[in-house]
Amino acid sequence: MDFFLPPRCVLCGSSATRSCLCEACKSDLPWIASQCLQCGLPLNTSKDEICGQCIAKTPPFTHTLAALKYQFPADRLVQSFKFNRQLVAGRILSRIMSERAIRTGIDLPGAIIPVPLHRRRLVQRGFNQAYELAADISKHLNLPLLAMALRRRRNTKAQSGLNRKQRRKNLSNAFYWAGATKPCRHIALVDDVMTTGTTVAECTRVLKTAGAKRVDVWVAARAIRARKR
Numbered sequence: 001m002d003f004f005l006p007p008r009c010v011l012c013g014s015s016a017t018r019s020c021l022c023e024a025c026k027s028d029l030p031w032i033a034s035q036c037l038q039c040g041l042p043l044n045t046s047k048d049e050i051c052g053q054c055i056a057k058t059p060p061f062t063h064t065l066a067a068l069k070y071q072f073p074a075d076r077l078v079q080s081f082k083f084n085r086q087l088v089a090g091r092i093l094s095r096i097m098s099e100r101a102i103r104t105g106i107d108l109p110g111a112i113i114p115v116p117l118h119r120r121r122l123v124q125r126g127f128n129q130a131y132e133l134a135a136d137i138s139k140h141l142n143l144p145l146l147a148m149a150l151r152r153r154r155n156t157k158a159q160s161g162l163n164r165k166q167r168r169k170n171l172s173n174a175f176y177w178a179g180a181t182k183p184c185r186h187i188a189l190v191d192d193v194m195t196t197g198t199t200v201a202e203c204t205r206v207l208k209t210a211g212a213k214r215v216d217v218w219v220a221a222r223a224i225r226a227r228k229r
């Protein structure tokens, strides 16, 4: 619409150069300094290591790449992308995810796969935010995108408000591999936010059963895990 106006920062409205996020707002984002190498949980340590929860119970995925804490104003970016379909916010997040992958020097996967939405929810929301992020990242990093190979079977209940056991039960058998061939050896699963990691763990199990050897998780933001019940 405003093709001929200079871009405005989506967070503060000031005129931003090129990208739609000004430098001040970008540096004010809740960046994760140190995190668990495996689950992406922010840590108060001087360098990345494996957190106690991952040592106690190793998740099926190998690494989690998360640039931001799911806090203000990163949560605002995610929500306006997801629920108001503000595509500019999605582009900012996918750019941040691609930059994070390059900066950390993580092994790049053979393909990236978005966490699927059930068809009914896709119709309600009109788009799958994980797919949009994955499609952008696939272009930035020149990685193959497998959009339809991993699918969601049932319209599972929203995960929020359920405890860990209920979450597992709610998700068991929710995903299946529908690819014509085996998945490649190393895959990155893409989603907008990771909270407990139950969803991506379930997707990882399905991908590994189908033949993947290593699955990493790439998310825009990491929420702090709710206390164990």
Ligand SMILES: [Zn+2]
Binding pocket: 009, 010, 011, 012, 013, 014, 021, 022, 023, 024, 025, 026
């Ligand atoms: Zn700004």
Ligand SMILES: [Zn+2]
Binding pocket: 036, 037, 038, 039, 040, 041, 050, 051, 052, 053, 054, 055
């Ligand atoms: Zn961890």
